[in-house]
Amino acid sequence: LKVAVLGLGYIGLPTAAVIARTGAMVLGIDVHQSVVDTINAGKVHIEEVDLDGLVSGVIARGTLRASAQIEPSDVFVIAVPTPFGENHAPNIGYVLQAATTVATVLKVGDTVILESTSPVGTTDKVAELLARLRPDLKVPGHCIGTADLAIAYCPERVLPGRILVELIENDRVVGGITPRCARKALQFYRRFVRGACVTTSAKAAEMTKLTENAFRDVNIAFANELSIVADGMNIDIWEVIRLANRHPRVNILSPGPGVGGHCIAVDPWFLVAADREHTPLIRTAREVNDGKVDYTVDRAEALIAVLPNAPVACLGLAFKANIDDFRESPALHVAQELAARHGARIKIVEPYATELPDALVTTGAQLVDIDNAIETCPIMIVLVDHDVFRSVPLAERADKLVYDTRGIWPDQPARLPATTSLRLIR
Ligand code: SAJ
Numbered sequence: 001l002k003v004a005v006l007g008l009g010y011i012g013l014p015t016a017a018v019i020a021r022t023g024a025m026v027l028g029i030d031v032h033q034s035v036v037d038t039i040n041a042g043k044v045h046i047e048e049v050d051l052d053g054l055v056s057g058v059i060a061r062g063t064l065r066a067s068a069q070i071e072p073s074d075v076f077v078i079a080v081p082t083p084f085g086e087n088h089a090p091n092i093g094y095v096l097q098a099a100t101t102v103a104t105v106l107k108v109g110d111t112v113i114l115e116s117t118s119p120v121g122t123t124d125k126v127a128e129l130l131a132r133l134r135p136d137l138k139v140p141g142h143c144i145g146t147a148d149l150a151i152a153y154c155p156e157r158v159l160p161g162r163i164l165v166e167l168i169e170n171d172r173v174v175g176g177i178t179p180r181c182a183r184k185a186l187q188f189y190r191r192f193v194r195g196a197c198v199t200t201s202a203k204a205a206e207m208t209k210l211t212e213n214a215f216r217d218v219n220i221a222f223a224n225e226l227s228i229v230a231d232g233m234n235i236d237i238w239e240v241i242r243l244a245n246r247h248p249r250v251n252i253l254s255p256g257p258g259v260g261g262h263c264i265a266v267d268p269w270f271l272v273a274a275d276r277e278h279t280p281l282i283r284t285a286r287e288v289n290d291g292k293v294d295y296t297v298d299r300a301e302a303l304i305a306v307l308p309n310a311p312v313a314c315l316g317l318a319f320k321a322n323i324d325d326f327r328e329s330p331a332l333h334v335a336q337e338l339a340a341r342h343g344a345r346i347k348i349v350e351p352y353a354t355e356l357p358d359a360l361v362t363t364g365a366q367l368v369d370i371d372n373a374i375e376t377c378p379i380m381i382v383l384v385d386h387d388v389f390r391s392v393p394l395a396e397r398a399d400k401l402v403y404d405t406r407g408i409w410p411d412q413p414a415r416l417p418a419t420t421s422l423r424l425i426r
Pocket residue numbers: 117156157158159160212213216220253254255256257258259260261262263264319320321330
């Protein structure tokens with residue numbers, strides 16, 4: 001079996017490597033020559049647990065190869081970005097560009113699968129485009145009788161940090177332009193997926209993916225909203241959530257400094273863009289989560305003002321715990337804002353960074369390790385729940401003024417500085 005994977009990013013590269021491990025001959029395509037060269041040298045350009053060993057192994061075995069040029073294959077997997085543009089309108093330009101590339105080498109019997117998170121109807125647009133570019137082929141949905149191709153949508157649902165495990169173990173939803181397309185794509189996923197593979201229509205599969213991430217966003221927004229209400233009433237939100245979650249049918253997620261990453265903070269907008277009138281809840285959730293960043297900055301400011309001139313430790317820049325991904329990170333936004341205002345007073349601790357991102361360098365803020373922060377900073381703002389922060393014992397922080405946006409230190413004594421109207425800060 002020959003497989004081409006278009007887009008060698010956080011999803012495409014692990015997917016290509018996992019397929020190559022099954023013995024299929026995989027060609028990874030990327031428009032960036034530097035990415036192609038890195039992979040062909042057996043190296044990786046992204047951090048993901050165990051990915052480096054897997055990629056160097058399949059490159060050495062010759063089952064994975066990268067190129068900027070498409071070649072004829074049996075299965076094409078499109079895993080390119082779908083960002084949003086103005087007014088949060090989804091941009092499927094990269095998907096259509098990838099489909100145009102695929103069209104140049106398509107032949108009878110091939111399967112084209114879209115994995116990128118996409119607005120509902122995108123797979124239909126891909127089919128339309130292929131029908132237009134290749135009038136010599138019978139394209140499903142655009143022909144009478146048996147089609148020459150199978151076209152399907154199968155969203156990835158892997159969690160960064162667990163991608164290689166989840167690629168194999170998660171259930172997959174396989175949506176075909178026709179039921180026959182879905183069954184053909186299913187055979188492909190059965191090669192490497194141990195979870196259940198369920199077939200449906202392409203449109204239902206597209207909406208399923210958006211629904212999953214919107215579900216999480218709405219639920220995190222609920223937690224974030226509650227945390228602000230609790231702050232106003234001087235109540236420990238973490239205790240309230242722990243207590244409420246003892247109810248057998250309640251499972252509240254964790255508040256934080258906002259929602260980051262390139263999925264949960266983006267995908268709900270695709271649903272809003274599809275039907276603005278009927279999505280007030282999903283839109284509001286997005287606004288609540290985005291607004292939590294500014295709220296966090298304001299609360300951090302109030303704490304910083306208690307000890308003028310004292311060094312302030314900002315713990316974490318990543319968008320979530322135990323990863324080195326800073327894209328769309330609320331922690332990074334908060335740290336940047338505080339550093340812009342307080343310069344060298346701000347010390348950043350980020351075990352997953354070797355140097356500060358550019359926007360922080362110019363502020364005079366410094367990157368330090370956790371030991372240095374504990375020694376020198378009487379104020380600590382927890383922005384990411386990295387394990388290394390979680391394990392700092394009470395003895396090392398009991399006398400600090402702490403704003404713990406992630407609830408990692410439930411034993412932190414509340415301190416109410418007499419000099420301000422500041423409420424309880426944990
Ligand atoms: N977060 C909270 N509170 C929580 C959980 C998360 O504030 O209780 C924050 C995180 O700190 C982070 C953001 O939300 O800033 C998103 O993190 P996440 O771990 O919830 O999700 P992602 O973005 O790493 O991955 C999500 C996953 N989707 C779901 O869990 C429904 C993953 O399965 C998807 O494959 C991925 O999006 C994607 O690519 O769409």
